[in-house]
Amino acid sequence: MRLDEECALSNESLANLLKEERRFAPPAELAASANVTADAYAQASEDRLAFWAEQARRLSWAVEPTETLDWSNPPFAKWFADGKLNVAYNCVDRHVEAGNGDRVAIHFEGEPGDSRAITYAQLKDEVSRAANALQELGVAKGDRVAVYLPMIPEAVVSMLACARIGAAHSVVFGGFSADAVASRIQDADAKVVITADGGYRRGKPSALKPAIDEALTKVDGVEKVLVVRRTGEEVAWTEGRDVWWHELVDAQSAEHTPEAHDAEQPLFILYTSGTTGKPKGILHTSGGYLTQASYTHHAVFDLKPETDVYWCTADIGWVTGHSYIVYGPLSNGATQVIYEGTPDTPHQGRFWEIVQKYGVTILYTAPTAIRTFMKWGDDIPARYDLSSLRVLGSVGEPINPEAWVWYREHIGAGRTPIVDTWWQTETGAMMISPLPGVTETKPGSAQRALPGIAATVVDDEAREVPNGSGGYLVLTEPWPSMLRTIWGDDQRYIDTYWSRFEGRYFAGDGAKKDEDGDIWLLGRVDDVMLVSGHNISTTEVESALVGHPAVAESAVVGATDATTGQAIVAFVILRGSATDSADLVAELRNHVGRTLGPIAKPKQINVVSELPKTRSGKIMRRLLRDIAEGREVGDTTTLADSSVMNLIQSQQTTTG
Numbered sequence: 001m002r003l004d005e006e007c008a009l010s011n012e013s014l015a016n017l018l019k020e021e022r023r024f025a026p027p028a029e030l031a032a033s034a035n036v037t038a039d040a041y042a043q044a045s046e047d048r049l050a051f052w053a054e055q056a057r058r059l060s061w062a063v064e065p066t067e068t069l070d071w072s073n074p075p076f077a078k079w080f081a082d083g084k085l086n087v088a089y090n091c092v093d094r095h096v097e098a099g100n101g102d103r104v105a106i107h108f109e110g111e112p113g114d115s116r117a118i119t120y121a122q123l124k125d126e127v128s129r130a131a132n133a134l135q136e137l138g139v140a141k142g143d144r145v146a147v148y149l150p151m152i153p154e155a156v157v158s159m160l161a162c163a164r165i166g167a168a169h170s171v172v173f174g175g176f177s178a179d180a181v182a183s184r185i186q187d188a189d190a191k192v193v194i195t196a197d198g199g200y201r202r203g204k205p206s207a208l209k210p211a212i213d214e215a216l217t218k219v220d221g222v223e224k225v226l227v228v229r230r231t232g233e234e235v236a237w238t239e240g241r242d243v244w245w246h247e248l249v250d251a252q253s254a255e256h257t258p259e260a261h262d263a264e265q266p267l268f269i270l271y272t273s274g275t276t277g278k279p280k281g282i283l284h285t286s287g288g289y290l291t292q293a294s295y296t297h298h299a300v301f302d303l304k305p306e307t308d309v310y311w312c313t314a315d316i317g318w319v320t321g322h323s324y325i326v327y328g329p330l331s332n333g334a335t336q337v338i339y340e341g342t343p344d345t346p347h348q349g350r351f352w353e354i355v356q357k358y359g360v361t362i363l364y365t366a367p368t369a370i371r372t373f374m375k376w377g378d379d380i381p382a383r384y385d386l387s388s389l390r391v392l393g394s395v396g397e398p399i400n401p402e403a404w405v406w407y408r409e410h411i412g413a414g415r416t417p418i419v420d421t422w423w424q425t426e427t428g429a430m431m432i433s434p435l436p437g438v439t440e441t442k443p444g445s446a447q448r449a450l451p452g453i454a455a456t457v458v459d460d461e462a463r464e465v466p467n468g469s470g471g472y473l474v475l476t477e478p479w480p481s482m483l484r485t486i487w488g489d490d491q492r493y494i495d496t497y498w499s500r501f502e503g504r505y506f507a508g509d510g511a512k513k514d515e516d517g518d519i520w521l522l523g524r525v526d527d528v529m530l531v532s533g534h535n536i537s538t539t540e541v542e543s544a545l546v547g548h549p550a551v552a553e554s555a556v557v558g559a560t561d562a563t564t565g566q567a568i569v570a571f572v573i574l575r576g577s578a579t580d581s582a583d584l585v586a587e588l589r590n591h592v593g594r595t596l597g598p599i600a601k602p603k604q605i606n607v608v609s610e611l612p613k614t615r616s617g618k619i620m621r622r623l624l625r626d627i628a629e630g631r632e633v634g635d636t637t638t639l640a641d642s643s644v645m646n647l648i649q650s651q652q653t654t655t656g
């Protein structure tokens with residue numbers, strides 16, 4: 001086919017080529033006893049603020065707020081500003097006071113197979129001791145504490161101890177380099193760092209403290225380093241600065257009176273890497289954040305705290321760990337599993353073994369993990385009893401329909417609803433998602449803004465697009481768990497999120513509305529390709545590639561091209577059964593052409609064995625673009641595994 005014929009395809013027809021007709025109704029039993037029903041949408045659209053005021057009453061306030069939203073100085077919001085509460089009290093003490101102290105809060109599963117069950121009563125004691133310890137180290141309300149820990153219960157305890165005394169935590173991923181840690185400690189001006197000797201990853205101890213020791217040669221202001229002993233490996237020690245957790249915290253009183261803090265008291269700073277420039281410190285505060293984290297966890301997972309066993313596989317260094325391991329589940333009195341390690345240690349069935357062992361009922365994971373499980377083979381989950389599962393969640397990236405359907409079939413036995421939850425570090429909590437007892441789900445779509453949330457899709461001119469068209473995802477009303485600013489940089493907050501479209505929050509994601517008005521996410525707009533004048537989303541091409549039986553995973557980028565402006569370059573990982581050949585590559589190109597239209601055919605397809613991902617599983621397309629355009633590869637500090645780029649470069653082919 002000639003190029004001008006290919007160009008005859010309009011944007012609209014291309015966008016409409018991704019047709020997904022499968023529909024799944026909520027299970028009748030779940031719908032009949034769901035925490036939240038369709039009424040919530042009606043109630044929230046009638047009076048959005050009254051709706052959120054009601055959700056705020058799910059929490060325990062020391063002083064009940066009388067004002068819901070102060071939007072007198074947009075885009076700087078205050079929610080429940082005259083209310084006072086203690087976030088840690090809400091996550092721990094109140095469950096003990098309500099007679100649920102014996103309920104397990106955390107089933108901890110270490111990677112080497114050690115396990116610990118921690119009840120709410122024990123968690124209250126431990127958080128109180130840690131709060132006393134932080135105060136003894138000189139941490140006061142309003143200070144910042146950096147947390148650099150593996151996925152162990154002390155991570156949760158540390159965050160809650162900070163919340164209890166009104167200090168903001170800044171959790172940094174355990175995998176980040178000393179430089180990445182140093183810049184985050186400096187930007188937040190942290191006074192104390194909480195770390196560990198190390199954690200277990202891929203079957204062996206992985207040291208953490210050396211990165212802190214190195215980072216602290218580059219920044220000032222850190223007075224104390226509190227060190228958890230996890231692996232027992234030897235560590236360097238700075239007398240006067242370093243303190244063992246088991247010596248300081250264990251010796252404290254288990255009594256600590258939670259002070260009531262203002263609803264707008266900073267709760268945490270969490271850095272997002274962004275594609276350029278220095279990381280942004282996203283600031284979240286207390287009352288509004290907890291209201292929405294708690295409500296969405298209750299509504300979207302239909303959590304029944306007496307009977308459910310919930311498991312979110314995220315790391316606490318990601319916002320998903322903050323909102324859906326710590327604040328959402330614990331504020332709701334959930335029993336949850338926390339797992340330290342990787343999904344293939346010591347074997348590829350580890351996740352399913354954990355589901356079986358604890359009788360997990362609600363599982364929340366990421367598309368990247370689901371695609372990896374698909375690649376490993378259906379027979380692995382089939383060996384375990386997964387019948388306890390009743391709701392499955394997805395977060396982090398658009399989930400392609402093939403992965404969605406596989407998740408439902410092979411993990412959910414073809415009966416569990418799947419909730420594809422769209423949100424961001426900046427939004428603090430879920431924004432767009434099905435409700436498991438209400439929504440008829442569509443594989444690949446996050447579908448609809450949650451009750452109390454206002455989202456839409458607009459074009460370049462900020463006009464709302466009609467159903468069946470694509471554009472930019474925007475949020476049109478403030479929401480309780482919205483970021484309050486970028487730490488120390490109000491102007492960057494305004495410029496990044498509120499300047500592109502007047503009065504609306506620009507999420508940075510492309511999206512389209514289908515004929516029913518349901519929302520489909522299309523990936524970051526920075527990643528959208530422009531081929532011969534046509535906008536093509538990386539998500540749609542990747543989804544088409546993964547729809548071919550030989551492909552397990554794919555990443556697509558637009559590389560500068562003299563003829564077409566940008567050309568589509570794809571990187572694919574094959575399934576175990578497929579082998580790389582010129583024929584297969586030709587077939588994949590044709591497959592994309594058939595699925596999406598000839599213009600979406602990748603110019604080049606590289607078969608590789610790994611893709612560059614962040615620790616939260618997002619593909620770093622920027623680095624693949626560097627390869628595709630023959631540049632030196634840029635900043636790789638936030639990669640989960642920095643050796644991946646060398647591997648991919650060595651596997652670069654010119655096939656296609």
Ligand code: 6R9
Pocket residue numbers: 272318319320394395396397398399420421422423424425426446507508509521522523524616
């Ligand atoms: C929670 C989290 C935010 C970006 C976001 C979008 C992508 C997250 C998604 C999704 C499609 C979903 N994203 N969930 N895209 N469908 N269900 O991931 O926060 O790490 O800040 O990333 O992730 O591109 O803008 P964060």
